[in-house]
Amino acid sequence: MKTALVSATVLGLAALGLAACEKTIKAPYDQGVCFAVELGEEGGDPVFNKVADNQSQIEYCAARLEEVRIRFLRLGGNRTEFVGAYQGSFLFLDSAGVRRAQSLNGTRYFMMARAPDGRLVVPGAIQQPPQGPTSAP
Numbered sequence: 635m636k637t638a639l640v641s642a643t644v645l646g647l648a649a650l651g652l653a654a655c656e657k658t659i660k661a662p663y664d665q666g667v668c669f670a671v672e673l674g675e676e677g678g679d680p681v682f683n684k685v686a687d688n689q690s691q692i693e694y695c696a697a698r699l700e701e702v703r704i705r706f707l708r709l710g711g712n713r714t715e716f717v718g719a720y721q722g723s724f725l726f727l728d729s730a731g732v733r734r735a736q737s738l739n740g741t742r743y744f745m746m747a748r749a750p751d752g753r754l755v756v757p758g759a760i761q762q763p764p765q766g767p768t769s770a771p
Contacts, residue, residue: 659738661719668695670702671717671724673738680738682719693756695720696732696746700754703727 662669662682668689669682686698699718706713717738718725726733726742732754733742746754 661722661724663722665721666690667720668698669719670699671719673717685718689720692720692723692725692734693746696725696727696754699725699727700732 659680661671666688667684668686670685672681672683674680685702686695689695689698695718699716703714703716706716714729716727718727722736724735724738724740725745726735729748731744731748732746734745735742744757747757749755
C-alpha cells in the first residue's frame with residue numbers, strides 16, 4: 635500500500651514537471667491594439683497580425699475580429715473559428731459567440747453571445763420575456 639502511494643506521488647510529480655516544461659504563449663500587451671492570431675503548424679509559434687488600433691475596449695476588438703472572420707467567409711474561406719488577441723487576453727470567435735482566455739490552452743470564459751440575427755451582443759443586452767409562474771413537481 636505504501637509503495638503504491640509513493641509511486642502515485644512520483645508519477646504525479648513527473649506529470650507536473652512535464653507540464654511546467656510546456657512553452658506558454660503570451661498575447662501582446664500593446665495598449666488598444668487588436669490582433670488576429672494565426673496558429674500555424676503544430677509546435678510552431680503563432681503569428682500576431684495587427685487588425686486595428688485605438689480599440690478602447692475588448693468588445694470593440696471582438697467586433698473588428700468578427701468583421702475579419704465574415705470577410706474571409708465571404709471570400710470563400712471555410713474557417714468558422716477565429717482567434718484574436720487584445721491586451722494580454724486571447725479571444726476565440728465561433729458561431730456561438732466570443733470566449734476569452736489568458737492563454738491559448740487555458741479555460742475559456744463566455745464573453746459575448748450571438749443574437750438570433752447574427753450580431754454579437756453582451757449577455758445582459760439579450761431581453762427575454764418574463765416567465766409566468768411555474769409549479770414545482
